[in-house]
Amino acid sequence: MCDIPGVIARLTATGEAMASSKIRNVGPKSAAWLRQIGVRTTEDLSRVGPVDAFLKVKRAGFRPSLNLLYAMAGALADCHWADLPEERKQELLAALEAAESANPIRTRWEKQKAASEQAARTGDEEGADAHGHGESSLFDSPDAEPGEGGGGESDSGVSRFE
Secondary structure, eight states, X not given: OOOHHHHHHHHHHHOOOOTTSOOTTOOHHHHHHHHHTTOOSHHHHHHHOHHHHHHHHHHTTOOXXXXXXXXXXXXXXXXXGGGSOHHHHHXXXXXXXHHHHHSOOOOHHHHHHHHHHHHHHHTOOTTTOTTOTTXXXXXXXXXXXXXXXXXXXXXXXXXXXX
């Protein structure tokens, strides 16, 4: 069983940080994700906390599973993540859900959709039309005046490709 209070007491009583040790339960890929958010040691993880570290990893654009959350909590409790008590896992999930609902994580697609909806509401059509109204297109004639386009047949009815 994990001795969370005992580990915390040992760390605070001795003032001993595990700065040079690698974080227990964390593999190379997860360790790289954690380094990206500034968590390199167990002391860093203890300072940030497993839920905030997990959310920072998600906000950095990575897609961690809940195993990372449990692995970090297990590292702080000095036990294997699978040995975490079920009630501790439920506490972690509840804290994660509360933190995510307070500050939802939006994907880049959700951000793009929100930006285009905002542009539509404000009447800003710049970049909204894929056919190049006022912008050049792949099929525009290189000799066409700006805004003329040229993706289809010319005014004379003769195609450029004949």
